[in-house]
Amino acid sequence: MSNAVSTTRKPAARAGRPKGDPGHGGQRNAALAWLTVPALFFFLAFAVVPLAGVLILSFASWDGIGAIGSAGLGNWFSVLADPGLYNALGLTFLIMIASWLVQTPISLLLGVFTAGSQRYRAALAVLYFLPLLLSSAAVAIAFKALLDPNFGLATGLGLPFLAQDWLGVPQLALGLVIFVIAWQFVPFHTLIYQGGVRQIPRSLYEAAEIDGAGTIKQFFHITLPQLKYTIITSSTLMVVGSLTYFDLIFVLTGGGPGNSTRILALDMYLRGFRANLMGPASVIAVILVLIGLALALFLQRLGGKDKQGSQLEGM
């Protein structure tokens, strides 16, 4: 049945705007086009214009205060020759991959768990979602205070193993950043997976049960394949989102110790607003945009070209 729906929907969608009909349809479309104006306005004002501005600034020398001068390709050469850029790039990808590896399994399992209809699961789900309500800066300040080696949790609870120099040792600080990011964002992705799991038809599980599949088999052969697009959506948000991690790391470590958590977005900020080098900072912004676009495209491809394809075919 759903097979029929999915095959008829596509032609219908294509036929929605018949080219040869100058009458009612054309009028309607003109009116509809007007409705896109607000969205278009905001897109132009808040995405296209700043983007163009950044592109222009990347060829300029400006300290953010005085007059703007031309720098030609100087900024690009100096930034691309700077080992700091490659350190920041490496860290960005490291945090991106590590965050994905940590967050995806946890949110997937939590999502499956909280999708169940039992009361206690609903109660636990509410608790899991709490970090979602806190701002990144608040989360960072709280963790910073809790992890203070002298006055933090370790002293308060009398747990000496917690008294590490969490934010002072490069590897520990990096691990901690990945942990705190996961702590903050797992609830969000859990929510996405919960919704995804709830949309899987019960009949699939009932059929599997009749065929004698256990919980684990059901998970790998029904839940996981059915969540394909949910996983892609969640991964896209995670991966592209990790390019913009800024506030949390800025407050937690400020990019330190040394440069060990100075990811690209932070590097951009510190160059632009601390070191007053708006030109090189804009170069990094352009690089960030390019990476973000490339990643989004790649992930879209990963999901297959046929976005209209139903996961319920054959049902």
Added chain:
Amino acid sequence: MKQSQTSRRSFLALAALTPFAAMTATACGTSGPGTSSSGGGASMWYLSGEPNQTTMQKAVDAFTSANPDNKIAVTYFQNDAYKTKIKTAIGAGQAPTIIYGWGGGTLKTYAEANQVDDLTGWFDENPDLKEKFFPASFGAATVNGKIYALPNQYVAPIVLFYNKELFEKAGAQPPKTWDDVMSLVKTFNDMGVAPFSLGGQSRWTSMMWLEYLLDRIGGAEVFTAIFEGKPDSWMDPAVIETGTKIQELVSADGFIKGFSSIAADSNADQALLFTGKAAMMLHGSWTYGAMKKGGQNFVQDGKLGFVQFPTVAGGKGDPKNGVGNPAQYMSISSKATDAEKETAKKFFKDGILTETVIDTYINSGSVPIVNGIEDKLNTSEDKDFLNFVYDLAKNAPNFQQSWDQALSPTAAEALLNNIDQLFLKSITPQQFAENMNATLGK
């Protein structure tokens, strides 16, 4: 019929859009403190934290109640956050009327971009005001021979604080030489007490060590050459020796475990000293007031000791040299209206460093930068510390302004970043010197 339908829809769409457009347009026009005040009201941004915040608020309240036509709205910010915010605001033309700062390289960028008013003429018209302050306090307010800021508040040299109780327990004397420092490190580590407290995450805290060490090893001339941008001035052997000594101190566990995790904004570094977890702390003299207020009678019970930074054997620097902030500064935004500027100038003249404010500073353990306060210092309950600071500032053959304030913002950010890595030992002193040398002239 159809025609009218279309235009009605277009009209509706436009009607839906207009409020948004109007909203964005007005949001751009009226936000920000620079234009929010009306009439003769001036705006000012200032640092939060005690005792400064209360002192300033009282001064402003007293001024506005005496001058009801001249309102001043003050907003308070944390130190590290303020430094970035004010720069962005000035660049965006949204600066407050009164721009608070530390003079030096940052003030120079403002002055060269014509963002702050030249006050030279105004000081000439008010010679009494100019003669009120320590002459040395005008150095960091002067760019190319013109005065761009009013010095105010207090002189704040960097002082070596120590916990007298712990020193008694250890039977030790405060360090006079660098060798004393290294042997005290061993003494206190053996006692299970951290030798030095340090809020290393703030980075300028670590910088204070380099400032004094370089002065003691190479003399004031080394940094003067750097400040003037002379070629290869960072490659001076004294810089490399300074870095080496710092890394030796870090390797000997001279600083408290986890110092890179501690930020000075939370005052945790001071707490380590007054709770007896660390024996010594190199910090600005302003922490005296903060420890007196927050240190559970540590200061009042006479447990806080203070000495000048020790000498280094074979060093060229005068042991009387000081480093720190010669004063704090206030400039007037050139973007402010004339009425706002008048209010600001009136406040500069009548509202700041009044007798009440001077007394408040002295009572909180700071030395205001005004001449003729010796009697007041001598009758204060903190007279030991106040006279120590006063003499240090007055007798110093060279009083070096903090490096991150003296240098340009670009060089200062590179400096703080490299100092962090130097303390982490992720770069060698040689690399530190080379990295910094590349920032000369920037």
